[in-house]
Amino acid sequence: MMDKNNLWKFGTREIVYSAIGAALYGVLNWVFNNLTLPGSTLVSIRPPVVIPMFMGIVFGPWVGLFTGFVGNVIGDLLSGYGFFWAWDVGNGLLGLIPGLLPYVGITEIKTGRDYVYAIVACIVAAFVGIAFPALLADPFILRNIDFNGGLTTEFLPAGITDAVNGAILTPILLYAWNAYRARSGR
C-alpha cells in the first residue's frame, strides 16, 4: 500500500496498474452490465465497482481515479452505450476517495480496524462518487433532471447499490490480496 509521502506519485508502477485497473473495470462492467436493477435508471447491480475502490486503497488515489474514470469509459465503449462524462467522473471518485486512507493513518490493511476503515471509505466513496453525477452534474451542470429527480432515480439506487457492493467485496478482495502478497513475498 501507499504511504502519505508518495501518495500522489504517478510513476511507471502507477501507470501500469492504472492501465490494468481500467481494463479490468471496463471488461467487468461490460460483463455485469446485463444485471440491471429493476426500478432504477441506468443503474446495474455492479459488483465491479469494487475494482476502483480496491485499486485506490492498494495503489493510491491517482490509480483509483484513473481506474474508475477510464474503466467506465471502456465499459461503455465495449457495451456501445456512448459516453457519459459525469458518470465517468463519479466512477473516478469511487476510486480516488478510498485512496486517501493514508491521511487517516491507514497505510496497510491488516487488522480488523483497518478493514472497518476500508469499508467506511468505500461507503463514503460510493455516495460521494454517485452524488457528483446525480446531485451536481445532472441537475446543475447538464440540467437534464431536477435535484429531487436525481436524488430518487439516480443517487439512492446507485449509491446504495455501490455502497453494498463495496462493503461486501472490498474486504474479500483485500484479504485475497494480502494472502497473495504473503505467499509471493511482494
Add this chain to the structure above:
Amino acid sequence: MLATFKYLPGHSLIHRLDPRTKLAAFVLVMIATIVVDDVRVLLALFALSFGYYLLADLPWRSTWKAWAVVLFFAVVIIGLINVTLFGMAPTYIKSFHPIFSFPTIKIGSFVLERTVTWEIAFVGFARMLRPLAIMAMILPFTFTTDPYMYGVAFRRMGLSDGVAFALDLSLRYVPTIARDFFTTVDAQRARGYELEVKGGGIVNMIRRSAPLIVPVTINSIAGGEEVVEAMELRAFGVGPRTWTASDTLRFQLADYVVMGFFLLTLIAIIGLRYLSPYGPYWFPAQWFE
C-alpha cells in the same frame, strides 16, 4: 464472447476527421445544450447534431443500444418520472395552464398537491432534448475513432506522457483480461459455480460474484509487476516518449470547418440567450388560451 470495441472503420466525412475535432465538436454542443431552455433552440441543435450523426453513416444495428439507453433516460426518467413528479416552471413564468392533477394526499395537517402544467411540460421537453443532442454528437466519436488512437489524440491535446500511455495501455489490456475472465468463468463453472441462485437476493448475488472477480483481479495485478520491471529496464519515463502514430494526426480543412461551424453555433446560441429579449426559456401561452 469476444471483447471488441464498437469502432467501425469507414470512409465517411466524420471518419476522416481528426479525433480532437470530434471531441471539440462534442464539447461545444454539450455547452450549447446547457445555456438554453428554449425548446425551439434545442430542437434546432438536436437537428444539427443528428445531421452530424447521419454524416458518420453508422449502421442502425450498431447504435440502437445507445439510442435505446438515451431514449429510456429522456422519455421515462426525465419525461415521465422527473417532470411529472418534480418538474418546476421558471419562477418568472406567471401563467398556469394545467394538464392534469394528482389526487391530493392528506396526512394530518400535511397536504400534498401536485398539478402538472404545460409550462412544466415545456421545461421537460427541453430537458429531454439535451441528452439526445449530446448522444448524437458522441456516437460518431466512439464509433468512428480507432480506440488505439485515443492515447495519441490525448497526448496531442496536452495530456502528460504517463497518462496518455496509461490510456493506450489500458485499451491494449482489454482482450487479455476479457480472455482471462472467461477462462475463470469456465473453470468456476466446471466446479459447479453459479452466479444466480434462485431466491438468493441481491446481497447473495454480490457475494457470489467474488469467485469471478477475485482471481481475475489478483492474476492481472500479479502479471503487472513483470510489465513494470520490463518498462523500467527500458528506461521508461526517463525522457519524453516517442509516439509514432502522432504524425498521422493533422488538422485538415474539414476539421477547421467542423470546429468553426460548431463554435459559431455556440456563439449564436449564447447570443440568443443573453442578447435577445426571449431569454433562456420559451413558452407559447397563446397556443393554450
